[in-house]
Amino acid sequence: MADWVKVADAGEIPAGKGKRVSIKGRALALFNLDGQFYALEDTCPRDEGSLSQGDLFGDLVQCPVEACKYELATGTCITFDASVQAFETRVEGNDVQIKLE
Numbered sequence: 001m002a003d004w005v006k007v008a009d010a011g012e013i014p015a016g017k018g019k020r021v022s023i024k025g026r027a028l029a030l031f032n033l034d035g036q037f038y039a040l041e042d043t044c045p046r047d048e049g050s051l052s053q054g055d056l057f058g059d060l061v062q063c064p065v066e067a068c069k070y071e072l073a074t075g076t077c078i079t080f081d082a083s084v085q086a087f088e089t090r091v092e093g094n095d096v097q098i099k100l101e
């Protein structure tokens, strides 16, 4: 059974930026790409960089530690063989929610 869980107010993350959020003991990186929200596991598996601190390049986020790039929609790294979990998002009123399985 999936739960939709609020992780932020829509207005608290400017377009083109990310924010680290914690939900049920997990650290997630939430991004606003031109009004569309994306959520990834925050910790880069390569050397534990915080993806929420990374810069966006189109629909990619670049890890701030060693510059690996991840697809916002899938969590797939395009620069080495790894991935982080991606979460479905939606906006309900002013709430940004993610789907937890």
Ligand code: FES
Pocket (backbone or CB within 6 Å): 044, 045, 046, 047, 048, 049, 063, 064, 065, 066, 067, 068
């Ligand atoms: S920690 Fe992310 S690329 Fe090294």
